[in-house]
Amino acid sequence: MSTLETPAWLGQLKRAVSKNKRDAHSRYFQLATRGQDDYPRVRTLVFRGFSDVGWSLFSVTDARSEKVRELAFHSRVELSWYFTQTREQFRLRGEAAVFSADSDPEGHRQRLWSALSEAARAQFFWPTPGAPLGDTEAPSFSQTPPETFAVIEYTPMEVDHLVLAKTQTRSLSEYVAGQWRETPINP
Amino acid sequence: MSTLETPAWLGQLKRAVSKNKRDAHSRYFQLATRGQDDYPRVRTLVFRGFSDVGWSLFSVTDARSEKVRELAFHSRVELSWYFTQTREQFRLRGEAAVFSADSDPEGHRQRLWSALSEAARAQFFWPTPGAPLGDTEAPSFSQTPPETFAVIEYTPMEVDHLVLAKTQTRSLSEYVAGQWRETPINP
Numbered sequence: 001m002s003t004l005e006t007p008a009w010l011g012q013l014k015r016a017v018s019k020n021k022r023d024a025h026s027r028y029f030q031l032a033t034r035g036q037d038d039y040p041r042v043r044t045l046v047f048r049g050f051s052d053v054g055w056s057l058f059s060v061t062d063a064r065s066e067k068v069r070e071l072a073f074h075s076r077v078e079l080s081w082y083f084t085q086t087r088e089q090f091r092l093r094g095e096a097a098v099f100s101a102d103s104d105p106e107g108h109r110q111r112l113w114s115a116l117s118e119a120a121r122a123q124f125f126w127p128t129p130g131a132p133l134g135d136t137e138a139p140s141f142s143q144t145p146p147e148t149f150a151v152i153e154y155t156p157m158e159v160d161h162l163v164l165a166k167t168q169t170r171s172l173s174e175y176v177a178g179q180w181r182e183t184p185i186n187p
Numbered sequence: 188m189s190t191l192e193t194p195a196w197l198g199q200l201k202r203a204v205s206k207n208k209r210d211a212h213s214r215y216f217q218l219a220t221r222g223q224d225d226y227p228r229v230r231t232l233v234f235r236g237f238s239d240v241g242w243s244l245f246s247v248t249d250a251r252s253e254k255v256r257e258l259a260f261h262s263r264v265e266l267s268w269y270f271t272q273t274r275e276q277f278r279l280r281g282e283a284a285v286f287s288a289d290s291d292p293e294g295h296r297q298r299l300w301s302a303l304s305e306a307a308r309a310q311f312f313w314p315t316p317g318a319p320l321g322d323t324e325a326p327s328f329s330q331t332p333p334e335t336f337a338v339i340e341y342t343p344m345e346v347d348h349l350v351l352a353k354t355q356t357r358s359l360s361e362y363v364a365g366q367w368r369e370t371p372i373n374p
Contacts, residue, residue, distance in 0.1 A: 025212045025271045032219040032229035032265075040227045040261075042219035044269040044276055074227075078219075082231040084212045089231055123355075126373065130357075133371040168310075170317075184320040186313065 007180040009159040020083040029081035034074040056155040063150040087164040094156035113145035124148040194367040196346040207270040216268035221261040243342045250337040274351040281343035288334045300332035311335040
């Protein structure tokens with residue numbers, strides 16, 4: 001398979017997103033990072049779309065959040081994405097890149113900010129996440145993303161796809177030497 | 188709060204499990220570990236109940252799975268448990284203990300094995316998870332758990348509870364010097 005072709009797992013993941021659309025949970029995945037104390041961390045995030053090129057995917061976050069600090073030290077992550085209706089799990093291992101106000105040459109922030117609801121935008125005008133509770137400021141809306149708005153792009157290099165159908169199947173896809181290689185493995 | 192009292196977060200978590208019962212996804216949480224290559228790992232697991240004493244919770248797994256090997260090296264984990272209907276997330280940080288055939292003085296394996304469906308039991312008679320695909324053996328059922336059946340007990344020491352209701356709230360509970368202390372923090 002050449003790098004220009006869509007890897008098989010990406011087609012399967014896009015199919016799962018579409019097939020499970022009616023399930024609110026299908027828009028959430030979990031991001032595991034290595035914490036600054038070297039212990040694992042994991043939280044649920046909203047999926048914000050696939051890249052038009054390659055096989056990366058996006059979420060958004062507050063630039064002041066702990067995960068952004070964690071990713072600055074350890075950019076290697078794993079995502080877990082489980083689809084309840086089709087009963088399949090994707091585990092995506094790879095690199096995470098954070099785009100913030102001073103580092104976004106491709107304009108990911110402006111593009112994803114424009115796609116956010118007003119309610120989702122309001123959160124970026126709140127006090128620092130994780131800090132002791134303070135007064136909340138009145139949100140002021142803007143067509144351009146505030147400094148607190150960051151985008152995370154995930155580029156998987158290894159994908160573990162488990163299907164819990166009547167016959168369970170599992171396959172491991174690895175990007176090695178410019179090619180995706182898929183191996184069926186035991187569930 | 189004395190150690191004999193139920194911590195507030197545990198009551199909230201049990202309420203969330205009960206309130207979201209109709210959502211199939213409410214029985215799943217994600218377990219993040221530190222991999223043997225020091226990179227984070229995360230996968231979705233089925234919740235198998237709370238402990239009768241203290242505030243721990245359980246899942247089951249194949250003793251041959253990668254996560255069991257990972258936990259032998261790094262027992263510190265984080266769980267992420269998101270409830271779609273009530274829109275709240277619990278992040279549970281703490282220690283994971285694995286009970287296998289030769290180390291289960293409290294009988295967790297027998298108790299949880301008895302509660303499993305036949306379909307769930309059958310998986311423990313399959314070939315090694317994650318190994319290249321081989322022939323599947325015919326499952327033979329048993330009232331006593333096979334050697335491949337392991338139980339994981341999670342004992343949280345720090346709980347981050349985020350509620351995404353109309354007014355978002357977030358609180359951090361920490362077990363310090365024999366007491367649970369809860370602090371409201373910014374969402």
